[in-house]
Amino acid sequence: MPIVTIDGRTIEVADGTTILQAARLIGPEVAPPAMCFYTKLKTSGGYCRTCLVEVTKGSEKDPRPMPKLVASCRTTVMDGMEVGNLKSEKVVAARKSVVEFLLLNHPLDCPICDQAGECYLQDLSYDHGSAKTRTDFERRTFDKIDIGPYIQLHMTRCILCYRCVKVADQITDHRVHGVMNRGDQSEISTYIEKAVDNDFSGNVIDVCPVGALTDKTFRFKSRVWFTKPIKAHRNCNKCCGKVNLWYKGDEVLRVTGLKDQWGEVEEFICNTCRFDTKKTSDWTIEGPSQISRTSVISANHYEVFVKPTEFTLNNVTPLQIEGENNS
Amino acid sequence: MGRKILLEHDNVPGIQGYDVYRKNGGYASVEKAIKMTPEAIVEEVKKSGLRGRGGAGFPTGMKWSFLAKPEGVARYLVCNADESEPGTFKDRYLMSRIPHLLIEGMITSSLALGVKTAYIYIRGEFFYIVRILEKAINEAYANGWLGKNILGSGVDLDLYVHVGAGAYICGEETALLESLEGKRGNPRIKPPFPAIAGLYGCPTVVNNVETIAAVVPVINMGGEEYAKIGIGKSAGTKLISASGHINKPGVYEIEMGITVEDFIYSDEYCGGMLNGGKLKAVVAGGSSVPILPADKILSTANGEKRLMSYEGLADGGFATGTMLGSGGFIVMDETASVVQNLHTFARFYHHESCGQCSPCREGTGWMEKILHKILDGHGTLADVDLLWEIQGKIEGNTICPLGDAAAWPVASAIRHFRSEFEAYVNNPGVLKEVNHYNNVYNLVKTH
Numbered sequence: 001m002p003i004v005t006i007d008g009r010t011i012e013v014a015d016g017t018t019i020l021q022a023a024r025l026i027g028p029e030v031a032p033p034a035m036c037f038y039t040k041l042k043t044s045g046g047y048c049r050t051c052l053v054e055v056t057k058g059s060e061k062d063p064r065p066m067p068k069l070v071a072s073c074r075t076t077v078m079d080g081m082e083v084g085n086l087k088s089e090k091v092v093a094a095r096k097s098v099v100e101f102l103l104l105n106h107p108l109d110c111p112i113c114d115q116a117g118e119c120y121l122q123d124l125s126y127d128h129g130s131a132k133t134r135t136d137f138e139r140r141t142f143d144k145i146d147i148g149p150y151i152q153l154h155m156t157r158c159i160l161c162y163r164c165v166k167v168a169d170q171i172t173d174h175r176v177h178g179v180m181n182r183g184d185q186s187e188i189s190t191y192i193e194k195a196v197d198n199d200f201s202g203n204v205i206d207v208c209p210v211g212a213l214t215d216k217t218f219r220f221k222s223r224v225w226f227t228k229p230i231k232a233h234r235n236c237n238k239c240c241g242k243v244n245l246w247y248k249g250d251e252v253l254r255v256t257g258l259k260d261q262w263g264e265v266e267e268f269i270c271n272t273c274r275f276d277t278k279k280t281s282d283w284t285i286e287g288p289s290q291i292s293r294t295s296v297i298s299a300n301h302y303e304v305f306v307k308p309t310e311f312t313l314n315n316v317t318p319l320q321i322e323g324e325n326n327s
Numbered sequence: 328m329g330r331k332i333l334l335e336h337d338n339v340p341g342i343q344g345y346d347v348y349r350k351n352g353g354y355a356s357v358e359k360a361i362k363m364t365p366e367a368i369v370e371e372v373k374k375s376g377l378r379g380r381g382g383a384g385f386p387t388g389m390k391w392s393f394l395a396k397p398e399g400v401a402r403y404l405v406c407n408a409d410e411s412e413p414g415t416f417k418d419r420y421l422m423s424r425i426p427h428l429l430i431e432g433m434i435t436s437s438l439a440l441g442v443k444t445a446y447i448y449i450r451g452e453f454f455y456i457v458r459i460l461e462k463a464i465n466e467a468y469a470n471g472w473l474g475k476n477i478l479g480s481g482v483d484l485d486l487y488v489h490v491g492a493g494a495y496i497c498g499e500e501t502a503l504l505e506s507l508e509g510k511r512g513n514p515r516i517k518p519p520f521p522a523i524a525g526l527y528g529c530p531t532v533v534n535n536v537e538t539i540a541a542v543v544p545v546i547n548m549g550g551e552e553y554a555k556i557g558i559g560k561s562a563g564t565k566l567i568s569a570s571g572h573i574n575k576p577g578v579y580e581i582e583m584g585i586t587v588e589d590f591i592y593s594d595e596y597c598g599g600m601l602n603g604g605k606l607k608a609v610v611a612g613g614s615s616v617p618i619l620p621a622d623k624i625l626s627t628a629n630g631e632k633r634l635m636s637y638e639g640l641a642d643g644g645f646a647t648g649t650m651l652g653s654g655g656f657i658v659m660d661e662t663a664s665v666v667q668n669l670h671t672f673a674r675f676y677h678h679e680s681c682g683q684c685s686p687c688r689e690g691t692g693w694m695e696k697i698l699h700k701i702l703d704g705h706g707t708l709a710d711v712d713l714l715w716e717i718q719g720k721i722e723g724n725t726i727c728p729l730g731d732a733a734a735w736p737v738a739s740a741i742r743h744f745r746s747e748f749e750a751y752v753n754n755p756g757v758l759k760e761v762n763h764y765n766n767v768y769n770l771v772k773t774h
């Protein structure tokens with residue numbers, strides 16, 4: 001079994017484990033962020049480049065370092081491999097630039113975005129981004145399309161992680177949406193409007209790391225940090241029936257799948273559970289869900305929010321990035 | 328006269344047709360190879376020192392020996408004829424003039440690799456060449472070089488031409504395979520490499536047109552003999568597509584190791600600068616390789632004359648050198664503007680980025696916009712620094728080499744011609760004095 005060292009911390013993992021998975025086993029303080037990789041979706045990952053790490057020693061047999069930064073989600077560990085994540089200046093600089101690229105054409109409409117508060121792009125830019133933008137060009141826009149009654153598509157917010165494409169490929173019967181066009185004009189789209197209609201289509205909302213695919217039934221109802229997640233289950237003949245109910249007062253505003261520490265759903269749920277069963281009486285309540293204490297959802301507001309890096313990087317000396325003196 | 332191998336019979340009338348090609352020694356390599364074991368053919372190619380002619384220059388014999396050979400799994404040979412690099416037009420010349428040379432090379436290479444099905448993936452814009460190739464393939468079938476039981480040897484081979492839809496990215500080998508499978512032409516994430524899991528998940532070799540054509544002389548004359556041509560590790564001849572401000576643009580076959588100065592100024596090749604102009608810069612291997620100013624392209628940092636070879640052009644790394652690339656030799660005289668030229672390249676890479684990974688998708692467009700701003704007269708010196716920084720953030724951080732290809736021209740233009748960027752920034756009116764487009768127009772008129 002290969003032994004791998006990430007940011008100076010060593011772990012023994014099973015053969016075929018990727019660097020990202022090994023880092024997650026060590027703990028959140030060394031785990032690289034991932035915007036496109038999703039454990040439950042095959043062939044996901046490798047696109048967003050946020051999880052780039054530096055391999056300073058290839059393996060015990062071949063100790064040469066890898067010439068380029070590698071995507072940790074798609075690189076399997078070798079015995080004796082040494083990896084630099086936050087302790088590598090190259091990685092910190094590359095990640096900062098990836099955040100800059102991802103935000104380059106992002107509308108930054110967080111104040112009106114339903115995803116705000118549980119958005120991975122927000123977290124990512126908070127952790128690794130810069131406070132200022134260096135572009136003054138007009139941001140990219142797309143023609144609006146209606147993809148169906150349950151899911152709202154905001155293409156301008158999309159970071160093209162391909163997760164929703166993989167969900168449609170792997171857990172629904174027929175994929176009717178995909179990536180069209182090329183380069184920075186690429187967009188998630190359907191050939192026929194209102195075409196996304198499938199019992200499991202709602203899962204694209206859960207896997208979307210940003211606010212590109214949001215729940216139409218929850219649209220503009222509430223900020224997520226004013227709602228509280230309650231774990232619940234029901235007998236469902238289509239899916240596992242295990243969900244989070246998001247309450248505001250007595251009212252269930254939204255139903256989502258249960259998510260793990262890395263923000264990935266534990267089991268996919270069907271559209272009936274997600275969109276059509278929003279009464280407390282439909283569910284067996286299990287109790288409040290665990291929410292990370294760094295999340296704005298547990299803080300209820302942004303005011304006393306402590307920058308997460310101060311929790312997670314307690315054993316890592318913060319690196320000074322060249323030209324970064326505005327924070 | 329330099330030695331010609333690939334284009335030896337280029338001027339023979341009717342060489343496009345099977346009969347004339349056969350009379351001029353065509354298909355001899357197949358006759359020779361069919362009596363050899365596959366291992367022996369690969370060994371000959373290894374000995375020849377033949378290197379990939381598509382741009383990367385990876386040793387072909389080595390690439391072939393990496394091909395996995397599991398029992399009961401099909402293997403494929405794919406010829407990359409998706410030549411789309413700005414400044415490169417050698418494959419198109421070769422295919423349209425001597426189509427049988429490529430087909431002969433495909434057969435010989437297939438024998439070496441134990442391939443039963445081979446594909447030529449051709450760029451969508453080359454539609455007239457598709458007809459030429461298909462005619463040649465039909466002739467080869469009719470004469471028993473393709474199909475079942477070639478020359479009574481018991482070996483079968485089918486060869487197909489697949490037409491792309493005109494995307495530069497499909498020249499990247501894994502994007503090409505995706506496109507060949509009928510999917511969106513997005514590069515795959517490597518590993519696994521095509522030699523292990525390529526077309527339809529089977530072991531696959533992807534080679535450039537010129538590489539496959541060069542297998543023919545390698546087998547005909549023997550690997551050791553071929554290795555004597557050229558210089559050092561750059562064995563053999565190379566097709567160079569020469570364009571720009573020169574007297575005789577066109578495709579030239581050179582023996583590797585001639586000097587760059589000879590290539591530009593001798594009558595045998597480019598025939599000197601157009602209208603006696605002064606050499607300003609050269610993009611030596613297609614749009615993606617670093618641009619070099621006149622002094623650096625003619626001589627290396629050590630003061631020696633620079634040679635046309637993989638090592639010769641790469642001498643000095645990216646600081647003072649460039650790359651042989653695919654052999655798209657673009658020459659610019661003093662009337663050309665490096666910044667305008669760079670904007671054209673940046674626009675190309677912006678348009679051709681597949682959009683899969685973020686640095687390339689967003690970065691290529693950003694660079695183009697900044698260059699446009701500088702050309703428009705609204706640029707600042709900070710924009711030039713920003714441009715430098717963006718290219719550094721794209722290079723090496725992307726899935727496929729398109730990101731690097733977009734970054735290198737920007738890096739080299741700023742490295743060697745920073746003063747020209749500053750001139751645009753400080754004096755927006757400079758645009759009126761150096762009008763690249765007018766020059767292009769005049770160039771077209773004089774030819």
